[in-house]
Amino acid sequence: AQSVTQPDIHITVSEGASLELRCNYSYGATPYLFWYVQSPGQGLQLLLKYFSGDTLVQGIKGFEAEFKRSQSSFNLRKPSVHWSDAAEYFCAVGYNNNDMRFGAGTRLTVKP
Amino acid sequence: DTGVSQDPRHKITKRGQNVTFRCDPISEHNRLYWYRQTLGQGPEFLTYFQNEAQLEKSRLLSDRFSAERPKGSFSTLEIQRTEQGDSAMYLCASSFTGDTEAFFGQGTRLTVV
Numbered sequence: 001a002q003s004v005t006q007p008d009i010h011i012t013v014s015e016g017a018s019l020e021l022r023c024n025y026s027y028g029a030t031p032y033l034f035w036y037v038q039s040p041g042q043g044l045q046l047l048l049k050y051f052s053g054d055t056l057v058q059g060i061k062g063f064e065a066e067f068k069r070s071q072s073s074f075n076l077r078k079p080s081v082h083w084s085d086a087a088e089y090f091c092a093v094g095y096n097n098n099d100m101r102f103g104a105g106t107r108l109t110v111k112p
Numbered sequence: 113d114t115g116v117s118q119d120p121r122h123k124i125t126k127r128g129q130n131v132t133f134r135c136d137p138i139s140e141h142n143r144l145y146w147y148r149q150t151l152g153q154g155p156e157f158l159t160y161f162q163n164e165a166q167l168e169k170s171r172l173l174s175d176r177f178s179a180e181r182p183k184g185s186f187s188t189l190e191i192q193r194t195e196q197g198d199s200a201m202y203l204c205a206s207s208f209t210g211d212t213e214a215f216f217g218q219g220t221r222l223t224v225v
Contacts (some may be wrong), residue, residue: 004154036216043116043216044155085214092155100214102154 137206
């Protein structure tokens with residue numbers, strides 16, 4: 001059965017520091033992988049997605065993610081966090097939008 | 113087009129009452145999805161439409177839940193005889209067929225008291 005695990009429920013980083021959010025997946029075939037961000041009271045916004053090809057994917061707002069098949073991981077990174085990045089981040093895996101499984105999310109707090 | 117819109121944004125209802133939510137997708141999108149998100153969890157798929165046809169329903173969608181998209185444009189999600197366990201954020205998303213990017217609305221937060 002396909003599933004997504006985000007091991008960190010809550011992460012706090014200082015503004016300007018680097019960030020890595022972890023995501024591990026279990027899927028029967030090569031999956032499509034996504035990272036979404038959700039600000040309080042808002043819907044989900046797609047940050048980036050991986051389908052095939054280059055395993056390092058660039059997204060919006062300076063985020064990137066790397067697909068590592070051997071580790072079944074798709075970690076999200078940002079070299080320098082801004083206060084406006086504070087939000088909930090969701091990793092998702094699937095083929096179609098109706099087959100998408102989301103992780104439980106990681107809440108990011110940014111310290112000034 | 114300002115994106116996917118959902119109405120209402122918040123709904124408080126008493127247990128046993130019926131509630132209906134509306135979703136207006138991005139106008140040219142033919143696929144429409146409903147998800148439920150409970151506190152501390154990621155969204156869970158409920159159902160999706162392609163045009164007016166409801167193509168898939170999750171087993172999470174009990175017989176108290178019904179969704180429609182009568183003209184292939186807006187959609188409604190109705191919950192009958194609400195229970196406290198129905199308290200959640202209900203998210204709507206839309207996309208083109210074959211396009212893997214779905215655009216989400218801001219959600220309707222339901223509280224059943």
